[in-house]
Amino acid sequence: MERTVEVVPDAGLHARPAAAFVRAANEFEADLSVGRPGEEGVDANSMLAVTGLNVRNGETVRIVAEGDDAAEALDALEAVLTTPVEGEDGESDSETATDSDGGESP
């Protein structure tokens, strides 16, 4: 059983989305792998392997599941990959605007 999904979070398959992905994968009995379409997948239970793919946002990945709860696992992993994460990375932090020109000119 397999599914092809576009990666939505800004961080791609890194940091917080990757951690959520691996955590979700570990909740299921099914053997799960993830990779780019047409390439051999890596162990979805391994943070090292998953982040090692260096999947960026907008890329498409293929998730393969084998086992009793394969369908549920695919649903859960797809949910992680298609949920945008706000404020995941520093670029989106809003800086407190402060004025350094001090006083009185317009």
Place this chain on the structure above:
Amino acid sequence: MRTLSGVGTTPLSGVGRARWYRPEGALSLPERPDPEAVDREAERDRFERARAEAGEALDAARDRTAERVGADEAAVFEAHRQFLDDPQLVDDIREAIADGALAEHAVADRFAEAVAQFEGMEGRMAERADDLRDVRDRLLRALLEVEAVDLAALPSETVLLAERLTPGDTAELDPDAVAGIATATGGRTAHAAIIARALSIPAVVGVGDGLATVDEGVDVLVDGEAGEVVVDPDDSRRAAAGGVEAPVRTERVRTADGRAIEVAANVGRVAELGPAAERGADGVGLFRTEFLFLDRASPPDEDEQYETITAALAAFPDDRVVVRTLDIGGDKPVPYLDTPTETNPFLGRRGIRLSLDEHADLFETQLRALLRAAASDHGDGLAVMVPMIARVEEVDAALERVEAVADDLDTAGIDHAVPELGAMVETPAAAFVADALADRLDFLSIGTNDLTQYVMAADRENEGVAELHDPLHPAVLRAIDRTTRATADADAWVGMCGEMAGDPALTELLVGLGLDELSMSAVTVPTVKAQVRETDADEAAALAERALACQTREGVRDLLGRE
């Protein structure tokens, strides 16, 4: 003084004593024993215990960071937890132990491979290498029973230097104690940089190998705005940095001997009100209204201005909000206002000169909004000041306009009140006739940037006369002194809203010169509040007297201990 460049990641500055953090140094591994001599079962138990210990520490770091910084920043520890429990890593380490390696060698070797996989790559992949090092060091510290350097208990005014800081390291730091951090590696989006920013710790990363030349214990300034690390900074550089970030105090402050000094914020946009209140500002000492007029096709109507003013009053319900009426001129033309082209706009039609004449209609609309706002919920905190005053006639004319607007609102049956009224002292002329101005008004506010420019006849934008553009010239100090004395005699209050007011190195001098209120960029409010509390008003007055007696800027600077 020596300056190293890097990437500023928290736009704040701090000065402190350099302290190197070299966590790797403490983690020296034992000799590799003969595999046959290793008790494999015992090593395996050691590894599992270390893993459990590291897991608990990561969970604790996650919870602490979620509480102190935010859920987003805490998420990195969840990622670390996943690395710690990574089945490939764990299996490989167990295998190495089964082959007769000590647990610490198995961990170090396997993580070295994993780090190498990510290192040398760009962006996010390089950050994964940092994550892995953090996890590895946690495991090794547990295995080697090395206490982590207690980053949470660094002495105050520490500038932390490191090859790199992990997110875990950074989240431990006490923002009250750490004046800044500087690292040889790293980029703006690294998690450690993000956490430092969220904790308001000045930070410069990516300084490079040069950082290693900074000796333990020397004074270091971290300028997160310029992206510079300054070794042995001189006094002016220190003063500009504002020293260590002081704790935020929302309550009003007094000098050590009990004189109340208001420390307010300069605000140029509605969005700045919240952050100013969070920094503990005692109200707004300068609310610029220009933002309402710029970048648009037509001027704002009365209701829009009313909304903006009441928003400012609501942000500081118990404090004063000083609104400056429109201060535009030929140096910053507004398209729909048809401002004339002038050869010398700073000496031309600007501020009150326009408001009383060609833009009298705009002035009237603004006054109507202000007088209505003065009768609104927190309207008793409203104060209004007019810019670019050079003579009493302008003040008299402005007061007449206020009266006329009040009469109109009266006739129309619209709720209104007359707020506190004041003038800016930006011209030497205003300083010379400050007594006459103070007689007519509730307060004066000294704009030191323009006052310095006009007293010294030195364009504030012109680098060629930068040395002249310094409020510490005796002529400028005496103009300030003249103004504060005039207000004291007339029973008006006097504030300052120029750059000078936010320089904590000058707080004592300004208290001594008789200022009642200091208004500045919100970011310096906590530092200046701390300075006020340490100031003795009598000593400050004596300092001011000596400064006023100086004949040269150098004399004043020597007195203040500046170079």
